[in-house]
Amino acid sequence: MRLHRLAITAFGPFGGTQHIDFDELSAAGLFLLHGPTGAGKTSVLDAVCFALYNGVPGSRQGSGLSLRSDHADPGTPTEVVLEFSVAxxxxxxxxxxxxxxPKKRGTGFTREKPFSxxxxxxxxxxxxxxxxxxxxxxxxxxTQLLGMSREQFCQVVLLPQGDFARFLRAEDAARGKLLGKLFDTGRFAAVEDRLAELRRAADAQVRTGxxxxxALAHRMRQAAADPSLPEAGVPAPATVAVPAAGTGGATPAG
Structure with a gap:
């Protein structure tokens, strides 16, 4: 995914509208988001997450009212617009x-429903x-285009204020599953499953052999201990009558 433009209005500490051109920022291949505490660095990341998933990272998740800037004019609606490319x-x-x-008629306020x-x-x-x-x-x-839920996106892509260390300390299975989704390792998992299936089939053939x-060794030992026992799987010799030479009679031949 690549971000192109972000417009933030009456969101977090931003009372007005702020435009961020990520194409211009990333023209050199890398840019740094920095500033003093309270400047709004985390709010920019929250705005990206809110635009994509209609919610902010879990530790800051709240009602829509909590996302609205206290510095905004009452008539300015809180809005986030994100332009991005993916797939x-x-x-x-x-x-x-x-x-x-504010109510269009009279005084007071009315509750505006969320919009997407x-x-x-x-x-x-x-x-x-x-x-x-x-x-x-x-x-x-x-979610389908990015291949990640909001929680996964916040863990992998948005890691402000020490969350990266928390991700590194996560369970191996959870981290592996998350990274597998991020880097699309499904085809490698399918090959691994196929090889495991072939190994199980080969093991079964070896056990059968x-x-x-x-079983054959056991029967051979039995035959060696008692010669009177017929060899397993070998038919007893047949008796065939062969005519005697010059007599027309027959003598048994074995």
Missing amino acids: GRRLEVTRRPEQLR ALRERPADGGPWQPLSRSHQEIGEEV DERLL
Whole structure:
């Protein structure tokens, strides 16, 4: 996934609208997000996560009202717009949390429902095409495209304020599963499963052969101890009548 542009309005410490052009920032291949405590570094990451998953990292997860900036004008709606590319597609997602806005008539406030919208720009550079306004559909689409849930995305991609150390201390199985999804190791797991299946089949054939050899050895020992016993699997010699030469009679031949 590659981020292109982010617009943050009345979100976290940002009372107005802030635009971030990630294409310009990453033109040199690497950029640093820095600033004093309270400057809004974590809020930028929260805005990316909110745009993608309609939620922020777990430790800061709360109602939509908690995401709204205390410095914003009452008439300015809280909104995050993120433009990004993933799997060869150019997408734009817009999110507005649940929030209070001034009533259009009279005084006081009314509760605004959360809003989500997903658009896609065709490969030929044509105008944006609307895809969905369903929170659930957009969430499923983003999760499928990125291959990670919100919790996994926060663990692997967004690791501010010491969370990276917590990820390193996670259980091996959980970390392995997460990294396997991130780097798409499913094909290697399928090869491993196939090789394990072939190994089990070969082991079964070896065990069957060993059992047959042991059975034959046991029967050979029995035959050596008691010569009167017929050899297992070997038919007794047949008696054939052969005519005697010049007599027309027959003498037994064994």
